[in-house]
Amino acid sequence: MTRFPFKRLQSDLAVLISNTPAGAQLPSEPKLSKQLGVSRATLREAMRMFEAQGLLRRRQGAGTFVVGQVSVLDSGLEVLESLETMAKRLNIAVSVSSLRIEQVYADEELAEGLKVPKATKLVSISRIIQSEGRPSAYLVDTLPEDFLNPEDLPSDFNGSILDFLIDRGSPLTFSRAAISATGATSSVARALEIQRQDVLLKMTSQLFVADGSVVDYAVGSFIPGYFNFHVIRRVGGEQTTDKPE
Amino acid sequence: MTRFPFKRLQSDLAVLISNTPAGAQLPSEPKLSKQLGVSRATLREAMRMFEAQGLLRRRQGAGTFVVGQVSVLDSGLEVLESLETMAKRLNIAVSVSSLRIEQVYADEELAEGLKVPKATKLVSISRIIQSEGRPSAYLVDTLPEDFLNPEDLPSDFNGSILDFLIDRGSPLTFSRAAISATGATSSVARALEIQRQDVLLKMTSQLFVADGSVVDYAVGSFIPGYFNFHVIRRVGGEQTTDKPE
DNA sequence: TTAGTGTCACTGGTCTGACATCTGAACCTG
């Protein structure tokens, strides 16, 4: 007996949706709820989330339909998750190639990003994300060697340091991601099979743990169009109104 | 009597959330459902959507909380503010030039962004931000004409529609900003005094009001280096492991 | 024939009321 139907439901629904052709109709809510072993209310809550992500479209009286799979990764940045997790959640196929793990020493940028002295021993993990058979992102994580021993990585390491750290139970707290745009350097251009100076979206992240130190400095270069990051911005300022009661 | 409680609910909830200090607790579901005039089931469906956007966090047994930012944020994107306000807060001198207000009709992009029919009458406000004596950003806001009458703008209008709307007391709730990178089109390149195809950071925002409609579709093109946007990404809930059955 | 209309099974939309499980603080106890 699973204790939290909702979580299982999410995966089950994700599978169901990904196995349903775009535009096709899902079974009706009563049928689905029976089939998935949850109440209709719980099923509907889960469906709302997929609807919010644009994967489902519901029409009263007609049915629930799987919306045409968009091939872009469109996701909010509020919650920290790996590209792999994001892709899985959105049911988009991505693969990793050119995974490389090597030892490096902190240069100026890395030293500042990780808040360590220059020339500190570091581990660098780089990889290329392929989407629709094309390289679409180039990611480099760099961590202090005393925080991550390359030999700790599992043999089936999928490339996502973040997922590994979460699994390992590291006391991660939050990540600070700076967003900019840049032209491709020659090495990145080669990796992504684009021209030098082609436009790239660049995201530089510092991953913080509980004691305030930085354990991962990540630089991601994304080809525009494959990824669509967004963020919800709250209207700030005067907290006007009355307390609800 | 509204025929679809859900839509109204979304707006009411958005208002409530934006008027609640970060970290504060929302009323309990039974209270809220009564207060908002819907059933608890419907309320929960709506809450799921806000949870998916990262605005709410729910803990069984404890309550529902408005997600708060981590204390570090400096010029993050979490809080919606105009460039002018941001610059003022960071004590950076910026000036506005080439302020232009004109009437346009919705093309495909604007229609989708503002959720209005094509060819709807709109007001477009464009301006160039100068920083350190150089153009550094090109901003275009577009609003439905029936929401903003150009003649309502004060004579000393500084170019920031957002600040004006806040002043006017419009029931703004939140903004959804999509972030990408692009090469400069010829018109933008001319405005910013750069070369065509030079790299730009592009931010496209939809500004929502209480009733769920979009009142401002904004496109900003930023020269990298002058602005440094960042966002705090919190480590996700108590994920991640899926149940092995 | 054909356009219109009514029926009806089936869809998602909403509500009610109940029970389960978890949390946190107040309350006991030794």
Place this chain on the structure above:
DNA sequence: CAGGTTCAGATGTCAGACCAGTGACACTAA
């Protein structure tokens, strides 16, 4: 005063009901 217990109240889940929109079908009238 430390530690265990109780309990009100929070979210999580459920079953069952009715409402409202859809679309296929049969039927009817011009």
